[in-house]
Amino acid sequence: MTESTAASLLVVSAHAGDFVWRAGGAIAAAVLRGERATVVCLSYGERGESASQWLAGKDLDEIKQIRRGEAEAAAAALGADIEFLDLGDYPLVESPEAVAKLVDVFRRVQPTVVLTHPLADPYNGDHPAAARMALQARVLAQAIGVANSDGSFPSKEEIIGAPPVFFFEPHQPEQSDFKPNVLLDITEAFPKKRAAMECLPAQKHMWTYYTDLAIRRGVQVKRNAGPNLGLPHETMGEAYVRYYPQVTGELA
Numbered sequence: 001m002t003e004s005t006a007a008s009l010l011v012v013s014a015h016a017g018d019f020v021w022r023a024g025g026a027i028a029a030a031v032l033r034g035e036r037a038t039v040v041c042l043s044y045g046e047r048g049e050s051a052s053q054w055l056a057g058k059d060l061d062e063i064k065q066i067r068r069g070e071a072e073a074a075a076a077a078l079g080a081d082i083e084f085l086d087l088g089d090y091p092l093v094e095s096p097e098a099v100a101k102l103v104d105v106f107r108r109v110q111p112t113v114v115l116t117h118p119l120a121d122p123y124n125g126d127h128p129a130a131a132r133m134a135l136q137a138r139v140l141a142q143a144i145g146v147a148n149s150d151g152s153f154p155s156k157e158e159i160i161g162a163p164p165v166f167f168f169e170p171h172q173p174e175q176s177d178f179k180p181n182v183l184l185d186i187t188e189a190f191p192k193k194r195a196a197m198e199c200l201p202a203q204k205h206m207w208t209y210y211t212d213l214a215i216r217r218g219v220q221v222k223r224n225a226g227p228n229l230g231l232p233h234e235t236m237g238e239a240y241v242r243y244y245p246q247v248t249g250e251l252a
Contacts (some may be wrong), residue, residue: 007035010111010163012102014092014130015045016071016084017200021210022168023115024078024193025186025238030113031079032189038109039075039082040102042130044068048090052202066202074199078192092126094133100149102137107148107158114138118167118241121176131167135243138165166240169213173239180239183221190214190236214238 009030013019019027019039027037044050044067046060053063068084075082083105087098116134117127140146141160147153170176186193193214197207217237225235 006112007033008109008111008113009035009037010106010109010114011037011039011080012114012116012130012134013039013041014117014124014126015043015049015089016041016067017045017049017074017203017206018117018127019115020071020074020078020193020196020200021171021206022117023238024074024196025189025214025236026115026166026168026184026240027078027080028189028192028196029184029186032192036109037078037080038105038111039071039080040105041071041082041084042087042098042133043089043092043126044071044084044086045089047088048124048126050202070200070202074196077196077199089126092129094129097149099133099137099140102133103141103146104149106137106141106160107154110160111163112161114163114165115168115240116165118170118176118178120178121170121172123172123175127170135165138163162244164246165243167243169217169239178239178241180241182240182242183217183224184238184240185218185221185225185235186214186238187218187233187236 011019011023011027030037044064046063046067050063050067053066072082085101117131119128119131121127144154144159170178197210214236217239218235221235221237
């Protein structure tokens, strides 16, 4: 089941577009460094985030295919692999079966870093549901006594270590009590993020919002960049919250 022990980024996204807006820069930056990036979309966002398609008279299956195509194009623009669990949205229902599917993904991808939604979002319960399932799957995927979804037990090579988990920024951070403690410089990666955003025409109103947000977070990146408090270039940024403690032998 295990594919690689090299640097591997796993992004758990509630809906087909979330990974683009919130973590597109991190994904593209990882790929530019030569790392593997994998996105798993728990749903297509077919019910709650596809209003324009419903208004156009599309049916559910058509909308799923449209959203899948957009997400696949966006992932390609970022250089990431993508897969879909098709668990449904509004609501995204947590279940042992869904977590088991995620355990399989964790063991196959062997992530060295995990990105997902924060645990609070009063505007969209699908997002914290995705986060809870991702966190549970991360823990279960470490246990050799927890079976894979097909009933087989993992080998010692299939169980995962303890990858750090970072929560990406929700759409309304203040209402979600989102207080970032990690600022990521995505300057070099931003053109790929912008190209991925433009693969999502149904949410065109988000293109400017997330470009402006990257500029604002970039200002914070520059202001907090080490002892000299500055970078020699204009920066674009993304904000994250690290969930588990950082383990280090040196404070820097």
